[in-house]
Amino acid sequence: MLTIVITALVTLVIVLIAANLISGEKQIEHNIERLYASDDPQFPRSMSLLLGPPVVSGNRFEVLLNGDEIFPSMLAGIRSAQKTITFETFIYWSGEIGEQFAAALADKARSGVAVHVLLDWVGSSKMDKRYLQMLREAGADVIQYHKPRISGLGRMNDRTHRKLLVIDGHTGFTGGVGIAEEWTGHAQDEKHWRDTHFRVEGPVAGHMQAVFMDNWIKATGDVLHGPDYFPEIAPAGDGVAHMFSSSPSGGSDDMQLMYLMAITAATHTIHLASAYFVPDKLTINAIVEATRRGVKVQIVTPGKHIDTHTVREASRAGWGDLLKAGVEIHEYQPTMFHCKLLIVDELLVSVGSTNFDNRSFKLNDEANLNIYDRDFAKAQIAIFADDIKRSKRITLDDWNRRPLIEKLIERTVALLDPQL
Numbered sequence: 001m002l003t004i005v006i007t008a009l010v011t012l013v014i015v016l017i018a019a020n021l022i023s024g025e026k027q028i029e030h031n032i033e034r035l036y037a038s039d040d041p042q043f044p045r046s047m048s049l050l051l052g053p054p055v056v057s058g059n060r061f062e063v064l065l066n067g068d069e070i071f072p073s074m075l076a077g078i079r080s081a082q083k084t085i086t087f088e089t090f091i092y093w094s095g096e097i098g099e100q101f102a103a104a105l106a107d108k109a110r111s112g113v114a115v116h117v118l119l120d121w122v123g124s125s126k127m128d129k130r131y132l133q134m135l136r137e138a139g140a141d142v143i144q145y146h147k148p149r150i151s152g153l154g155r156m157n158d159r160t161h162r163k164l165l166v167i168d169g170h171t172g173f174t175g176g177v178g179i180a181e182e183w184t185g186h187a188q189d190e191k192h193w194r195d196t197h198f199r200v201e202g203p204v205a206g207h208m209q210a211v212f213m214d215n216w217i218k219a220t221g222d223v224l225h226g227p228d229y230f231p232e233i234a235p236a237g238d239g240v241a242h243m244f245s246s247s248p249s250g251g252s253d254d255m256q257l258m259y260l261m262a263i264t265a266a267t268h269t270i271h272l273a274s275a276y277f278v279p280d281k282l283t284i285n286a287i288v289e290a291t292r293r294g295v296k297v298q299i300v301t302p303g304k305h306i307d308t309h310t311v312r313e314a315s316r317a318g319w320g321d322l323l324k325a326g327v328e329i330h331e332y333q334p335t336m337f338h339c340k341l342l343i344v345d346e347l348l349v350s351v352g353s354t355n356f357d358n359r360s361f362k363l364n365d366e367a368n369l370n371i372y373d374r375d376f377a378k379a380q381i382a383i384f385a386d387d388i389k390r391s392k393r394i395t396l397d398d399w400n401r402r403p404l405i406e407k408l409i410e411r412t413v414a415l416l417d418p419q420l
Contacts, residue, residue, distance in 0.1 A: 028257060032260050032264045033264075038344055038347050039347065046261065048242050050261070051254055051257065052245070053210070056207070057238060058202045058233075058235030059235075059237055061200055061241070061373070063380065063383070064175070064199060066193075066194060067185050067186070067192070070177050070183070071097055071177075074165055075101070078165075080167060081168055082168055083169075084114045084115075084169060085115045086165070087164070088165075088215060088216075089162075090161045090163065091123045091180055093126040093180040094126060096184075098128065098131060106135050109139040115139070115141065116216060118145055119142070119144050120145045120159050121144040123159065123160075145160045158363065159365065161365060161366050162211065163178070164208055166209045170202075172209070174198055174200070174352050182336070189335060191335070194337050194387070201236035201237070202237060206233060208369070211244070211367045240371070241372065243367065248362070255354045255368065258350065258368065260282070262350065263286045263290055263344070265344065267294075268296065269296050269343075270296070270342070270343070273299075273301075273342075275301070275302060275355055276308070276315070276356065277301040287322060288325040288327075299329045300330045300384065300387050301331060302336055303331030303333050304333075305336045316402075319399055320396075329393070330392065330394070331392050332387060332390060340353065346381065347374055348371070349376055350371075351368065354367075354368050
């Protein structure tokens with residue numbers, strides 16, 4: 001009898017692991033054919049129709065660098081809300097900034113603003129439970145995404161990594177930042193991280209709201225709609241953009257598809273800022289092909305200051321083909337580099353929650369904002385160049401001369417690539 005019970009338990013564990021690690025969807029397996037360049041109108045047309053909502057004009061974008069600019073702007077947005085606040089994030093930890101956000105959200109809920117907060121259960125595991133109580137007592141709706149339940153064990157590896165804050169349906173924030181002390185300051189030392197976030201006004205904020213609703217409906221079954229959430233939005237500028245999402249429950253390959261299409265359309269330059277850079281063979285091949293047709297590729301990724309050394313080791317294991325092809329790889333030196341940004345040909349700027357790894361491409365719920373604006377792209381390239389000045393370039397010789405023990409560790413860790 002004991003043997004039968006043990007066998008049943010082992011079988012259950014294996015089934016749950018398989019359910020969490022294996023997607024039933026077909027995945028992109030072949031290189032995407034280059035049919036047009038980034039300056040061809042077909043590029044944004046294909047990107048918008050394949051990935052989700054069509055691009056919309058009338059938007060204004062503001063870049064926010066590091067916590068000293070990001071958090072005051074987000075908190076001001078919360079305090080300005082008149083009708084609704086929708087907020088979805090992965091990391092929410094204890095600390096002064098976490099306290100400030102909880103207090104600001106609770107204040108608006110008490111004043112009659114409809115406040116909806118969606119926190120990833122894993123990402124908010126270090127959150128002071130007092131914040132949850134504060135929010136709920138104030139009347140805010142607070143949900144922890146995919147909190148473990150017997151009926152949902154097969155979804156435990158599906159985390160929401162999205163970072164969205166939408167105010168009154170017309171102003172949105174997205175980028176790389178989490179709610180934790182590590183993101184405060186101005187990246188002045190190793191305890192304060194380097195990151196970029198974006199404030200958005202205009203019709204594309206409606207796209208951001210729709211992305212939030214995707215997971216809110218999954219988590220609660222409630223549909224939030226009407227003019228308080230989806231108002232008619234007047235133009236705020238002349239920027240063109242669209243917001244789209246990916247999830248293992250539908251369109252899990254959309255983020256990788258976006259990156260592959262953008263890389264394939266690139267003609268002159270690719271600038272990639274990636275907190276976790278662990279590309280698979282298909283994506284490496286696309287980057288190498290870009291260099292062969294004359295595209296200059298520069299990548300900035302974390303150096304020794306990183307919160308997950310396993311990711312850095314897995315990343316470095318796969319740099320050989322990229323460095324041989326002439327790709328420039330720079331490791332940021334002062335502190336943890338948490339930016340997530342792709343710039344193609346001084347035209348496309350893609351920002352949001354997505355890392356350049358299989359976890360973001362296949363497993364997480366992610367969301368990215370694609371902006372098609374040459375002046376905005378040039379401004380982001382200038383910021384990228386400043387980050388390179390604070391980075392160390394890794395050459396092919398450097399990579400080849402790594403100590404043997406490092407190579408062995410990297411090759412071992414690289415076996416975990418599908419989960420990183």
